[in-house]
Amino acid sequence: MMATRAQQRPDRAEPVRSGEQGRDFEFTSADFARIRDLIHRSAGISLSDHKRDMAYSRLARRLRARGLDTFKQYLDLLEAENDPAEWEAFTNALTTNLTAFFREAHHFPILAEFVPRRAQPVSVWCSAASTGEEPYSIAMTLIEALGDSGARQASVLATDIDTQVLAKAEAGMYQFDQVKHLSPERLKRFFLKGTGAHAGMVKVRPEVRALVRFQQLNLTDRDYQLRSQFDAIFCRNVMIYFDKPTQAQVLGRFEPLMKSGGLLFAGHSENFTYVTQAFKLRGQTVYELTRDATGTRTPARASTSTSSHTTSGVTV
Ligand SMILES: C[S@@+](CC[C@H](N)C(=O)[O-])C[C@H]1O[C@@H](n2cnc3c(N)ncnc32)[C@H](O)[C@@H]1O
Numbered sequence: 001m002m003a004t005r006a007q008q009r010p011d012r013a014e015p016v017r018s019g020e021q022g023r024d025f026e027f028t029s030a031d032f033a034r035i036r037d038l039i040h041r042s043a044g045i046s047l048s049d050h051k052r053d054m055a056y057s058r059l060a061r062r063l064r065a066r067g068l069d070t071f072k073q074y075l076d077l078l079e080a081e082n083d084p085a086e087w088e089a090f091t092n093a094l095t096t097n098l099t100a101f102f103r104e105a106h107h108f109p110i111l112a113e114f115v116p117r118r119a120q121p122v123s124v125w126c127s128a129a130s131t132g133e134e135p136y137s138i139a140m141t142l143i144e145a146l147g148d149s150g151a152r153q154a155s156v157l158a159t160d161i162d163t164q165v166l167a168k169a170e171a172g173m174y175q176f177d178q179v180k181h182l183s184p185e186r187l188k189r190f191f192l193k194g195t196g197a198h199a200g201m202v203k204v205r206p207e208v209r210a211l212v213r214f215q216q217l218n219l220t221d222r223d224y225q226l227r228s229q230f231d232a233i234f235c236r237n238v239m240i241y242f243d244k245p246t247q248a249q250v251l252g253r254f255e256p257l258m259k260s261g262g263l264l265f266a267g268h269s270e271n272f273t274y275v276t277q278a279f280k281l282r283g284q285t286v287y288e289l290t291r292d293a294t295g296t297r298t299p300a301r302a303s304t305s306t307s308s309h310t311t312s313g314v315t316v
Helices: 029-043 049-066 071-081 084-094 107-117 133-152 163-171 184-190 244-257
Strands: 123-126 155-160 173-175 191-193 201-204 212-216 230-235 258-266 279-283 286-289
Touching: 029 049, 029 071, 029 084, 049 071, 049 084, 071 084, 084 163, 107 133, 107 230, 107 258, 123 133, 133 155, 133 184, 133 212, 133 230, 155 163, 163 212, 184 191, 230 244, 244 258, 244 279
Parallel strands: 123 155, 123 230, 155 212, 230 258
Antiparallel strands: 173 201, 191 201, 258 286, 279 286
C-alpha cells in the first residue's frame, strides 16, 4: 500500500519532539507557520518550506539564550513582550547574508562609467549592504573612477535590516581568502594586510571606509527617513526574498529618492519590469527612472523575452 503524504514526511504532520532527530526543542508545523508569518510581517521576507531546518537551528539559540523549553513559549514571549532587542535578534537570525567583493562584477564598470558624467558630488545608496563587501566595492569603484580627490566628496550610504552584519561591515576586517580574487592593484590600493594576531586578515583602508556610512534600515518600513536623493541605488539579492506586492512598495519608495537619470542596480535573478512602471530596464539588470528631469514619465520599455530573467517574488 502507498504511504500517505504524512507518513512519507512525518515532520510535516507531527511535532518534532525533544530528542527526535537530535533536536533539543519541540518544533511544530504551527510554530514554523507562525515564524513565517512574523518574519514576513516584520521584514517582508518570505520563507519557503525548505528553510524550516534553518529556522529551527538559528532560533534554537534564542531559546537557549532565554532559557525557554519550546518554540511556542519563545514566539509567545516575542509577541507579548514586544521587546525591540528580541525582535532584532529574531530578524538577525533569519536573514541570509551571502555576499562578496565585486559580486556580479559587470555592474562596477557601468557605475565607473556613469559617475564621472554626473553632477558632483555623487551619492550612492547600497540598500542591502550585508557584511560590507558590496558598499566597499562601490566606494573602491568611485575612487577608481573619480580619483582620490574627486571621490573625497562622494558618499555611499550602506543600510541593512540586520544589525549584526552591519557591525561586521563597519569593522571592515575580512579574511584574506575573501579578497584573494581581486587584482594586485586593488589589493594594494584598498586594503591593509593584517600582521601578528591579525595575520591572514585584511582591513579596508581608512580612505575607502571614510566614504561609507552605515545605518540600519528596513526596506519594508513606510518611511525610510532619508532626506537626500541618490545618483544610484544598489538593491541586489534582497528583493528575491520579498513577494511581488512588497517589491512594488519598495520600488515605489525608491522612485522619489532617485535623482533624475539615476540608476538602480538589481541582482542577477531579480526582474522589476513587471513589478513597476517607475523604472525601465536598461540592460544587464540595471534600471533607470522612467521620469525625466521635468518629472514626465516616459513609457517603460516592454520586455520582449521572459526567458532570460526569472520574475522574482518567489519564496526562498
Ligand atoms: C543575500 S544578502 C545580499 C547582499 C548584497 N546586496 C549582495 O548582493 O551581495 C541579502 C541582505 O538583505 C538584507 N535584508 C533582508 N531583508 C531586509 C529588509 N527588509 N530590509 C533591509 N535589508 C534586508 C539581509 O539582512 C541581507 O544582509
